[in-house]
Amino acid sequence: MQIIHILTDIPILVVLFTFLFSIFYCLKNYTFVNKNLNIFFSFISMFKKNDLNFRFKEIDEWMSANPYVSAPWMEFKNTLVFSESVALKGKDNSLTYKEVSSTVQNIQTTVDPLYFFNEETLVTSKFNNKFLQSIPTILTGFGPLFTFLKIATAFGKIDFSSQERTISSVANLMSSMQTAALVSVFAVGSSLLFLIFERVLYQKKCRSVLAKCEDVIGKLFDNISSEKFLLELLKETKIQNNSMSHLITSMPEHFKTAFTAGIASNLVPYLENLIFGMNQVNKTMKDVAKSASSGDDVDDLF
Numbered sequence: 001m002q003i004i005h006i007l008t009d010i011p012i013l014v015v016l017f018t019f020l021f022s023i024f025y026c027l028k029n030y031t032f033v034n035k036n037l038n039i040f041f042s043f044i045s046m047f048k049k050n051d052l053n054f055r056f057k058e059i060d061e062w063m064s065a066n067p068y069v070s071a072p073w074m075e076f077k078n079t080l081v082f083s084e085s086v087a088l089k090g091k092d093n094s095l096t097y098k099e100v101s102s103t104v105q106n107i108q109t110t111v112d113p114l115y116f117f118n119e120e121t122l123v124t125s126k127f128n129n130k131f132l133q134s135i136p137t138i139l140t141g142f143g144p145l146f147t148f149l150k151i152a153t154a155f156g157k158i159d160f161s162s163q164e165r166t167i168s169s170v171a172n173l174m175s176s177m178q179t180a181a182l183v184s185v186f187a188v189g190s191s192l193l194f195l196i197f198e199r200v201l202y203q204k205k206c207r208s209v210l211a212k213c214e215d216v217i218g219k220l221f222d223n224i225s226s227e228k229f230l231l232e233l234l235k236e237t238k239i240q241n242n243s244m245s246h247l248i249t250s251m252p253e254h255f256k257t258a259f260t261a262g263i264a265s266n267l268v269p270y271l272e273n274l275i276f277g278m279n280q281v282n283k284t285m286k287d288v289a290k291s292a293s294s295g296d297d298v299d300d301l302f
Contacts, residue, residue: 011146011183015139019190022135026198029127034205036068037122041213049220052107056082069122076116081108081224108224113217122213123206132198136191143187150180 043062047055063073123129 009179009183011142011150012179012186014146015142015183015186015190018135018139018142019194022132022139022194023197026132026135026194026201029132030201030205033123033126034209036126037206037209037213040066040069040122041209041216044213044216044220047220049222052220056107068126069117072116072121076109076111076113079109079111080221081110108222110224112223113221114214117214117217119207119210123210135198136195139187139191139194141187143184146183146187147180150183151177 044059047059052059060077063077064070
C-alpha cells in the first residue's frame with residue numbers, strides 16, 4: 001500500500017509520465033529514421049560505379065521524388081562532373097550533353113559526398129533532436145524542483161497549536177520528506193535509464209545503417225578536387241587549341257587541293273565539250289560553204 005501511495009504521488013507521476021513519453025518519442029523517431037535509411041541503402045546498393053553513365057537519370061528521378069533525401073541530393077547534384085558520354089533528357093524530351101573533359105570517364109564530384117549525406121542531413125534533421133537530447137536534463141531537473149516543492153509544502157503544514165497536532169504534523173513532514181527524496185531518486189534514475197536506452201537505440205537503429213549508406217555513396221562517386229578539375233579543363237583546352245592551330249595551318253593546302261580537284265573534275269570536261277562542239281560547228285560550216293561553191297560552177301557551165 002505504501003508503494004502504491006508513493007507511485008500515485010503527483011510529482012512522481014509527472015516524472016514517470018515524462019520518462020515513458022520520452023521513451024515512446026525516441027523509439028518512434030529512431031524507427032522512422034531506420035526505415036528510411038534502409039530504403040535509401042537498398043536503392044543505392046543496386047548501382048555500380050560503371051553503371052552511373054547509363055542509369056543516372058534513374059537515380060536522379062528517385063532521389064528527387066523521395067522527400068527524405070531530396071534536399072541533400074539537389075545540393076550534391078550541383079557538384080557532379082559528367083563525362084562526354086552522359087546525356088540528360090529534359091522534361092520536353094530534349095537532350096542536354098555535358099562535355100567536360102575527355103579524361104573523365106565516369107561521373108565525378110568536386111565535393112566529398114559525406115558533406116551532403118551525413119548524420120546531420122539524414123538523421124538529426126528529421127526530428128526535434130535538440131529536444132530529445134535535452135530530455136535527460138529535464139528529468140534530472142524535475143528532481144530538485146519537486147523535492148524542494150514537497151519540502152516547502154510540508155513545512156507549511158506544520159501546526160504547533162497543540163501537542164497532538166504537532167505530533168501529527170511532524171509525522172506528515174517525515175512522510176513528505178521521504179516522498180521528496182524519492183522524487184529525486186526517480187528523476188535521476190529515469191534520466192540515466194533514458195540516456196542509456198537512447199544511446200543504445202541510436203547506435204542500433206540509426207548510426208549503423210547510416211554508416212553503411214555513407215560507405216556505399218562514398219564509393220559510388222569518385223571524388224575529384226576543384227584544382228584537378230580545372231587542370232583537366234586546361235589540358236583539354238590546350239589539346240583543342242593545338243588541333244585548331246593545325247587545322248588553320250593546313251586549310252590553304254586543303255583549299256588548293258580541293259579547288260584543283262574541282263576544276264579538274266568539273267570545269268575541264270565542260271571546256272573540252274565546248275571546244276569539241278565548236279569544232280563540229282566549224283566543220284559543218286566548211287562543208288556547207290564547199291557545197292555552195294560546187295553549185296555555182298555547174299551553173300556557169302550551163
